[in-house]
Amino acid sequence: MNDPVYNVLFLCTGNTARSILAEGILRKDGAGRFNAFSAGSQPKGVVNPYALKTLAAFDYPADGFRSKSWDEFATADAPKMDFVFTVCDNAAGETCPYWPGQPMTAHWGIEDPAAVEGSDIEKQRAFNDAFRYLRNRIQVFTALPLRTVSKLALSDKLREIGRMDGSSLKPEQAS
Numbered sequence: 001m002n003d004p005v006y007n008v009l010f011l012c013t014g015n016t017a018r019s020i021l022a023e024g025i026l027r028k029d030g031a032g033r034f035n036a037f038s039a040g041s042q043p044k045g046v047v048n049p050y051a052l053k054t055l056a057a058f059d060y061p062a063d064g065f066r067s068k069s070w071d072e073f074a075t076a077d078a079p080k081m082d083f084v085f086t087v088c089d090n091a092a093g094e095t096c097p098y099w100p101g102q103p104m105t106a107h108w109g110i111e112d113p114a115a116v117e118g119s120d121i122e123k124q125r126a127f128n129d130a131f132r133y134l135r136n137r138i139q140v141f142t143a144l145p146l147r148t149v150s151k152l153a154l155s156d157k158l159r160e161i162g163r164m165d166g167s168s169l170k171p172e173q174a175s
Contacts, residue, residue, distance in 0.1 A: 003033065003147065004147070005032070005033060005034065005035060006033065006034050006035070006082040006083060006146065007034075007035045007037065007079045007080060007081045007082050007083070007103075008026055008030075008034050008035065008036055008037065008081070008082065008083045008084075008085065009037045009038065009039060009070075009073055009081045009083070009084045009085070009099075009103070010022040010023055010026075010036070010037070010038045010039075010085050010086075010087055011038070011039055011040065011041070011070055011084060011085065011086045011087065011088075012038070012040050012086070012087050012088040013040050013041050013042050013088055014040050014042060014043060014044040014067065014114075015038055015039050015040025015043040015044070015047075015067040015068060015069075016040070016043075016044050016046065016047055016048040016051065016067050016114060017047075017048045017050070017051045017112065017113055017114040017127070017130070018087040018088055018110060018112065018113070018130055018134065019038035019039065019040065019087050019088075020038055020047050020048070020051045020052075020055075020065050020067075021051055021054065021055065021127075021130060021131050021134050022036070022038060022085070022087055022108075022134045022138065023036045023037060023038035023065070024036075024055040024060045024061050024062060024065070025055075025060060025131070025134055025135050025138050026138050026142075027060070027061050028060050028061060029135070029138055029139060029142055030138070030142050033142065034142065035079065037073065037079070037081075038065075038068075039068050039069060039070040039072060039073055040067060040068070040069065040070060041069075041070055043067040043068050043069050044067050045067050046067055047065045047066065047067055048114050048127075050113065050114070050123055050124060050127040051065075051113075051114075051127060052065065053124070053127070054124070054127040054128060054130075054131050055131075057128075058131060058135075073099070074099060074100070076100065078100065080100050080101035080103075081099050081100075081101060081103040082101070082103050082104065083103050083104050083105070083106075083158075084099055084103045084104075084105045085105070085106055085107070085108045085158075085162075086105075086106075086107045086108065086109065087108050087109060087110060087134065088109055088110075088112060088168075089107075089109045089168050104151070104154060104155060104158060105158075106155075106158035106159050106161065106162050107159075107162050108134075108137050108161060108162040108167075109162065109167060109168035110130055110133045110134065110166045110167065110168050111126075111130070111166075111168050113126035113127040113129065113130040129166070130166075132166075133164070133165065133166030136164060136165070136166075137161050137162070137164055140161050140164070141158070141161055144157060
């Protein structure tokens with residue numbers, strides 16, 4: 001029996017940095033098991049160059065990315081998502097569209113590297129940190145026994161992943 005290929009959508013408000021990093025990481029680390037997508041509630045229309053530079057520096061795909069609306073994934077002809085993860089606190093607080101197929105959802109918020117001001121080195125460090133936090137979460141996610149774990153246990157594990165190091169949630173929000 002062939003293992004299923006799962007569709008995963010990463011959401012952020014502008015779809016310029018964190019969601020792009022997550023899409024690139026899952027494209028490589030989950031190849032053959034996962035299809036990765038990203039989108040934003042209010043896409044800026046351009047991908048942050050530091051996101052592309054970071055992906056390339058870590059030898060992850062950095063081509064073909066574009067900042068796009070989450071509306072593209074809420075239509076009847078869009079790929080049916082199995083998982084939808086918000087990676088920024090703003091997107092987590094917004095009313096999301098209806099996702100065909102009722103995917104499992106979780107919030108994996110991390111601080112916005114694009115909001116860091118300072119030197120190019122400080123900005124690149126913020127993107128490198130965001131990349132590492134997202135890659136750690138994605139590695140734990142891709143190692144889960146998705147076919148055999150119950151939906152309730154999987155939901156708990158997905159929320160737990162969102163509380164890993166680098167979480168933008170305040171301690172009182174994480175419980």
